[in-house]
Amino acid sequence: MAKQEKALAAQSEVGVAVSTGVGAIPRRRGGVWAEPIQDVVLRVAGVLALVLVWWILSLIFPPTLVPKPMETFGEVAAIITTGDFFYEMGATLRRVLVGFGIAMVVAIPLGIVMGTLRNLESFFEPPVILGLTMPGLIWAVLMIMFFGLTETSAYAAVAITICPMLAISIWQGTKSIDKDLVDMSKAFHAGPWSKVMDVIIPQLISHILAAIRYGLGLAWKVVVVVEMFGFSNGVGYQVVRGFNIFSMKAVLAWAITFLVVMIVIEFGFIGWLERTVTAWRPKIEAWRR
Amino acid sequence: MAYVRVEKAVKYFPREDGTDMLVLDAVSFETKEYGITCLLGPSGCGKSTLLNIITGLEHLEQGRAEIVSNHRDAGKDAPRLGYVFQDPRLLNWKRVENNLIFALKGMGIPRQEWDERIHKYLSLVGLLEFRKQFPLYLSGGMRQRVGLARGLVIEPEVLLMDEPYSKLDHLTARKLREYTLEICARLKQTALLVTHDVEEAAYMGDRTVILSPRPARITDILDNPLPPLERDVDDTRFIQFKKKLLQSVMRLVKEEV
Numbered sequence: 152m153a154k155q156e157k158a159l160a161a162q163s164e165v166g167v168a169v170s171t172g173v174g175a176i177p178r179r180r181g182g183v184w185a186e187p188i189q190d191v192v193l194r195v196a197g198v199l200a201l202v203l204v205w206w207i208l209s210l211i212f213p214p215t216l217v218p219k220p221m222e223t224f225g226e227v228a229a230i231i232t233t234g235d236f237f238y239e240m241g242a243t244l245r246r247v248l249v250g251f252g253i254a255m256v257v258a259i260p261l262g263i264v265m266g267t268l269r270n271l272e273s274f275f276e277p278p279v280i281l282g283l284t285m286p287g288l289i290w291a292v293l294m295i296m297f298f299g300l301t302e303t304s305a306y307a308a309v310a311i312t313i314c315p316m317l318a319i320s321i322w323q324g325t326k327s328i329d330k331d332l333v334d335m336s337k338a339f340h341a342g343p344w345s346k347v348m349d350v351i352i353p354q355l356i357s358h359i360l361a362a363i364r365y366g367l368g369l370a371w372k373v374v375v376v377v378e379m380f381g382f383s384n385g386v387g388y389q390v391v392r393g394f395n396i397f398s399m400k401a402v403l404a405w406a407i408t409f410l411v412v413m414i415v416i417e418f419g420f421i422g423w424l425e426r427t428v429t430a431w432r433p434k435i436e437a438w439r440r
Numbered sequence: 441m442a443y444v445r446v447e448k449a450v451k452y453f454p455r456e457d458g459t460d461m462l463v464l465d466a467v468s469f470e471t472k473e474y475g476i477t478c479l480l481g482p483s484g485c486g487k488s489t490l491l492n493i494i495t496g497l498e499h500l501e502q503g504r505a506e507i508v509s510n511h512r513d514a515g516k517d518a519p520r521l522g523y524v525f526q527d528p529r530l531l532n533w534k535r536v537e538n539n540l541i542f543a544l545k546g547m548g549i550p551r552q553e554w555d556e557r558i559h560k561y562l563s564l565v566g567l568l569e570f571r572k573q574f575p576l577y578l579s580g581g582m583r584q585r586v587g588l589a590r591g592l593v594i595e596p597e598v599l600l601m602d603e604p605y606s607k608l609d610h611l612t613a614r615k616l617r618e619y620t621l622e623i624c625a626r627l628k629q630t631a632l633l634v635t636h637d638v639e640e641a642a643y644m645g646d647r648t649v650i651l652s653p654r655p656a657r658i659t660d661i662l663d664n665p666l667p668p669l670e671r672d673v674d675d676t677r678f679i680q681f682k683k684k685l686l687q688s689v690m691r692l693v694k695e696e697v
Contacts (some may be wrong), residue, residue, distance in 0.1 A: 335529040338495070338521070339546040339594070349542055353533040431533045431574040 218400040226380045235389075243378065243385040244412070246302070247370045250309025254366065257310070258317035259359070263351060265318065266325020279322075282315030287373040291341035297378050305377045312373045322366070324358030325351070354430050363421060371413060400403055442509035442519070442630050444471040444494055450502035451489060452649040458467035462655040465488055466503070467659055469649045471598075475668065476624055476639040479649030480689065485614040487634045490656070494632070497519055509597045520547065522596030524604045527552055529681040533535050536586050537564070537571040540593045547594045568591040581612035588620060592629070597630040600626070605640065617643055625668040638689055642682040643671055650685070652692045660688045 169345060182247045202220050209217045209417075265272045265279070291308045298304035336350045378387025386409050392400030449467040452460035463486045471477035486514050492498040496518075507519035522543075532537050540558050549557070550581050567578075572677040575583050580678045584604060592619050599621075605613035621644055624631050635641055641648045646668065650660040662685060664671070671678050 331525070331527065331529050332531065335523070335525065336542075336546070338523045339543040339590075340548070341542065341546040345542070345545060349531060353531065356533075422502070431576060432533075433576050 245307040253310040254314040262321025265322040287312040320362040324355040447504035465655040475646035476650040478645030480641040486656035522591035522599040524591040524601040528583040
């Protein structure tokens with residue numbers, strides 16, 4: 152009985168929460184800036200906690216296994232000030248972006264075709280699912296054996312690894328396309344190009360953005376593997392070099408710079424992209440708690 | 441000048457068990473050459489099917505449906521049709537003016553006419569100041585008005601409206617009917633309005649075609665005695681005409697229910 156009452160109480164609470172959420176924008180305590188500041192503080196605290204754990208570990212293990220955080224950050228500074236960073240990162244970034252671009256150009260039409268034409272859906276489903284199952288490492292090996300140690304093999308390995316994932320994401324998104332809008336576009340005799348660019352792709356935008364996020368994440372992983380196989384530049388190559396001289400500090404320093412660049416791209420570029428392409432949508436901040 | 445002519449239209453839909461279901465049973469009517477003609481009938485009677493046939497989305501088993509127009513040689517080009525749907529069906533990621541451009545582009549209207557037309561039709565629906573706004577920042581009634589402007593901006597021979605007010609609240613719908621009636625009268629626009637609402641038909645229709653429940657037959661075609669801009673829902677002449685329509689419809693519903 153008491154349990155039932157509790158459940159009822161919980162239910163009514165949910166009801167109240169929803170109704171206030173949809174109704175007026177709830178006023179936050181402490182003014183407009185309280186929440187952003189609190190947000191930043193929490194994020195910084197999260198990062199510092201990681202560094203703290205690292206520091207504790209560095210007290211337990213010898214520096215060859217776990218170098219001190221400050222020394223590693225010094226190494227990071229050295230990488231950046233000597234200019235190595237920009238050269239190596241540039242090479243890696245180029246491989247990621249070219250491979251990613253190729254994958255995108257293939258995956259968007261492929262996903263749309265699979266989502267809209269039933270016959271082609273059946274035809275492409277097995278290769279796409281197989282492609283998704285294949286580990287990026289194997290693609291990297293295959294591409295290097297095929298193209299040799301060239302830029303092409305890096306581009307191809309990245310593109311082919313992430314393409315199925317992108318295609319699946321867009322394919323699934325295509326299934327939620329509003330048929331009424333497609334009918335509307337037919338009623339106004341929209342051409343095929345306009346139908347795709349004005350009606351279909353905008354409806355896929357959130358799926359495409361999600362695909363970009365996952366795709367970039369996957370692309371970084373593959374490109375580093377490719378570079379480890381004997382490329383003479385790139386972040387992956389630097390990590391292997393650090394490994395060969397057994398310098399944990401070098402490996403970690405490269406990993407950290409790499410992470411920072413990824414985070415900048417994730418929060419900076421993709422965040423900006425998201426805000427730009429979804430400007431037509433009224434903000435739903437009021438509903439988030 | 442253009443109008444819709446439907447002659448002895450017969451349409452079947454295949455049932456799942458392989459037999460055919462009769463949807464339209466020798467339906468014949470003509471719309472007025474100017475002004476609004478309402479297709480009034482209970483839900484599910486085949487009004488939308490009839491609309492789809494007129495637009496060429498579905499085919500007839502017998503009879504014919506055509507748009508007669510002196511703007512073009514019969515059967516030469518496709519007729520130019522404007523649509524207003526039940527939902528606004530706007531491209532929410534495009535600004536108001538770009539939603540109109542989408543239709544203008546699709547219908548092959550020369551680019552140099554776009555700006556003038558957008559200006560004209562957004563002014564007509566009273567949304568000129570919102571031309572750069574995104575639809576989701578507008579109210580439901582305003583969005584439906586954008587939909588109306590989009591249907592009109594291509595300057596269609598016939599404007600087709602499929603229950604365009606049924607999802608709006610009472611007051612907004614009423615206001616929008618006024619708007620649409622006035623605009624269509626001013627433009628001498630031929631329009632076909634599908635509705636199940638007797639008062640709406642009495643108010644909007646210069647002519648009302650009453651359809652029976654399935655299979656749809658024409659049971660009555662009534663012309664409105666009042667000109668478009670003199671219809672007042674409180675006027676006795678309006679109420680009388682509404683009663684007449686209602687009686688005609690109720691006769692059918694009684695047989696059914």
